[in-house]
Amino acid sequence: MRIAIVGAGGVGGYFGTRLAVAGNDVTFVARGRHLEAIRRDGLEIRSPLGAFRAPANSAVASISELGPVDLVIVAVKLWDTDDVAAQLRPAVDRGARVISLQNGVHKDMILRRHLPHEAVLGGACYISAFIQEPGIITHNGTLQKVVFGDYQQEQTPLARAFLAACHAACHAAGIEAEISSDIERLIWEKFVFLVGLSATTTAIRQPIGAVRTHPRSRVLLRDLMAEVVAVGQASGVQLDEKFADDRLAFCDTLPADMTSSMHNDLEHGNRLELPWLSGGVVELATRMGISVPRNQAVADILAPYELGVPAMD
Missing domain, CATH: 1.10.1040.10 (N-(1-d-carboxylethyl)-l-norvaline Dehydrogenase; domain 2)
Known part of the structure; x- marks a missing residue:
């Protein structure tokens, strides 16, 4: 899959790197010293489950620099959601779908103020991870689960494709993932x-x-x-x-x-x-x-x- 990760912190950085290692075309949207480190050395994950690294030059500075993608995973802090949602409209108009792994229940309400409702899938993740230093994410413990689903309680081809990508990423005791019928x-x-x-x-x-x-x-x-x-x-x-x-x-x-x-x-x-x-x-x-x-x-x-x-x- 072609996947964009908007927000390369603990959540986006961890899951994005695991998806990249599994062979997906993953691009991170990051900023500052973290962006510079990813461009130079890639994004490293340090985890009890092993060490993983996304390739160098896999990050861009803004959503406008993204090429065509199948899926956008939003993992920014909640106060950035309005701005990110507005910027995602061109990608959605080209066919991308969006899953937020952010905290809370307001996130998808905000996304759907800017994007067609059918373009936004519900999502939740369970993980403890944080940026240890620019270019390095530390994963605490072994929990790393993603659950997502369509609000219309259907399993769209995109949801099934993303589930397959997550399952590929968990080949070596990695991401646990499932589709929920009541997200x-x-x-x-x-x-x-x-x-x-x-x-x-x-x-x-x-x-x-x-x-x-x-x-x-x-x-x-x-x-x-x-x-x-x-x-x-x-x-x-x-x-x-x-x-x-x-x-x-x-x-x-x-x-x-x-x-x-x-x-x-x-x-x-x-x-x-x-x-x-x-x-x-x-x-x-x-x-x-x-x-x-x-x-x-x-x-x-x-x-x-x-x-x-x-x-x-």
């Missing part, structure tokens, strides 16, 4: 967990082990996720009433030192995806007249850090 529900299920993990680890400034151990922070974690379940149900998504309890039990299986990308961004003074995580829960709940006090509190606590290190008078 919207799956994206919301991930959102429930993601909001709980990101909100608690970032607001408390501790990994999940500390959060789940203390009785009061454990209740906070569960309540944050329960509020997301309520908002999802009000949005028409079929989420089980006890799904927050299910995710709390899942949190007990995670490595004690696991944290979240938002916690990592806070620690490094970077901009936060807060408006699309706990802040996004508040926004959706407000539209429907639902009270989400736990997520509101997290959004308020972290608000000064939303754009990075808070300004001081």
